[in-house]
Amino acid sequence: MQDNQKSESTLQNEVAQLMVECLNLEVAAEQISPDTPLYGDGLGLDSIDILEISLAISKRYGLQLRSDGADNKQIFGSLRSLTTYIAAHRTL
Amino acid sequence: MTVHSTLEKASWAAEPERGSLSMLRIMTWCSLKFGRKATRCALYPITAYFLLFSPKSRRASRAYLERAQERPVRWRDLYRHFFSFASTIHDRIYLINRRYDLFDFEIHGEHLLEKDNGLFLIGAHLGSFEAISAIGKKNAGLRVVMLMHEANAQKINAVLSAINPQSNQEIIGLGNLDAMLKVEAKLNKGYAVGMLADRTPGNEACRPVKILNETAHLPTGPFRMAALLKRPVVFMTGLYLGGNRYAIHFDHLADFSVAMPDGRDQAIQDAVNRYAGLLDQYCRKAPYNWFNFFDFWHPESE
Numbered sequence: 001m002q003d004n005q006k007s008e009s010t011l012q013n014e015v016a017q018l019m020v021e022c023l024n025l026e027v028a029a030e031q032i033s034p035d036t037p038l039y040g041d042g043l044g045l046d047s048i049d050i051l052e053i054s055l056a057i058s059k060r061y062g063l064q065l066r067s068d069g070a071d072n073k074q075i076f077g078s079l080r081s082l083t084t085y086i087a088a089h090r091t092l
Numbered sequence: 093m094t095v096h097s098t099l100e101k102a103s104w105a106a107e108p109e110r111g112s113l114s115m116l117r118i119m120t121w122c123s124l125k126f127g128r129k130a131t132r133c134a135l136y137p138i139t140a141y142f143l144l145f146s147p148k149s150r151r152a153s154r155a156y157l158e159r160a161q162e163r164p165v166r167w168r169d170l171y172r173h174f175f176s177f178a179s180t181i182h183d184r185i186y187l188i189n190r191r192y193d194l195f196d197f198e199i200h201g202e203h204l205l206e207k208d209n210g211l212f213l214i215g216a217h218l219g220s221f222e223a224i225s226a227i228g229k230k231n232a233g234l235r236v237v238m239l240m241h242e243a244n245a246q247k248i249n250a251v252l253s254a255i256n257p258q259s260n261q262e263i264i265g266l267g268n269l270d271a272m273l274k275v276e277a278k279l280n281k282g283y284a285v286g287m288l289a290d291r292t293p294g295n296e297a298c299r300p301v302k303i304l305n306e307t308a309h310l311p312t313g314p315f316r317m318a319a320l321l322k323r324p325v326v327f328m329t330g331l332y333l334g335g336n337r338y339a340i341h342f343d344h345l346a347d348f349s350v351a352m353p354d355g356r357d358q359a360i361q362d363a364v365n366r367y368a369g370l371l372d373q374y375c376r377k378a379p380y381n382w383f384n385f386f387d388f389w390h391p392e393s394e
Contacts, residue, residue, distance in 0.1 A: 039295065040295045046295055046296040046297050046313060047241070047266045047267075047296065047313065048266075048296075048297075048312075048313040048316045048317050048320075049297075050269075051266070051269075051271055051272040051317070052272070052316075052320055054269045054270075054272065055272050055273070055320075058273075075269070
């Protein structure tokens with residue numbers, strides 16, 4: 001149980017780091033709270049940013065990006081929901 | 093990093109283009125039944141009706157024309173602006189139904205489209221997109237897929253299939269995770285990926301630019317995407333010149349397929365500025381083609 005929690009927070013940090021690098025964000029990865037919305041008011045990402053991250057994530061974690069059923073708004077709701085999605089779908 | 097100056101309430105997104113859609117419904121049916129010449133007569137009273145009963149659009153038209161023409165605006169100018177909009181919507185019906193024989197097209201800069209590895213075509217609500225896509229269909233070498241925000245994609249699809257169920261215009265919505273992959277796949281096949289880059293549905297990163305001597309905000313998204321996928325970007329517009337005449341212009345905007353010596357952000361900024369410059373140039377050249385009937389310069393005021 002503890003191991004699971006630990007690996008999830010490691011992955012969360014990794015994803016935050018990836019986002020910061022990929023979009024050249026002016027915040028530190030550690031400063032992104034897991035529940036801050038990524039879209040709009042929270043981190044202020046827009047639809048092209050989201051597409052850019054999803055491309056980077058698909059390469060890094062071997063995710064299949066398919067349009068059927070994949071709901072962007074929900075997956076990219078927060079760092080936490082994005083990490084959960086990656087953990088469930090990663091192949092790398 | 094791009095500056096996220098967001099337009100919280102993009103007024104055009106809230107307004108479902110009521111005028112243009114009801115106009116379209118009436119005209120589609122009649123136009124196909126009676127032909128272009130006969131149904132074009134109906135545009136005069138329809139234009140007068142919308143001119144009288146759309147005070148918001150009228151105000152926007154007046155404010156825009158004052159900037160573009162740099163002289164006092166008369167009712168006659170407003171009428172011509174509205175009439176030009178009605179004409180392009182009317183002609184859309186024939187263009188989507190491939191009646192190219194009805195029109196007289198002049199084309200400038202077509203050589204810019206000869207790219208084997210795909211390119212981005214960036215337009216605006218300036219003139220007629222259907223006139224441009226007519227060139228694509230006449231010239232079988234050019235295949236265009238349109239990229240747009242999800243809500244618009246659904247709306248446009250509905251309109252196109254109402255006008256011609258076989259219209260075959262390919263559309264990619266930005267709402268799905270795989271949109272970028274789909275776009276890349278199309279580019280690799282040599283497609284031109286078209287976008288209209290003068291409006292955003294809100295919450296998109298924008299940059300301030302000067303158009304007709306006043307500051308406006310344009311989204312950077314289309315150019316960020318082109319830079320990410322490293323493709324050339326060509327500006328497109330299909331200006332309506334009156335009668336059955338259209339002038340289609342293609343202009344070089346940016347080439348992200350080559351090295352960007354000053355960095356990506358600067359290259360994107362340059363492209364947005366150049367895009368604004370072309371909008372400015374064509375608004376002055378053919379003022380009645382600007383089809384943003386809201387306060388484009390201060391959308392938050394509406």
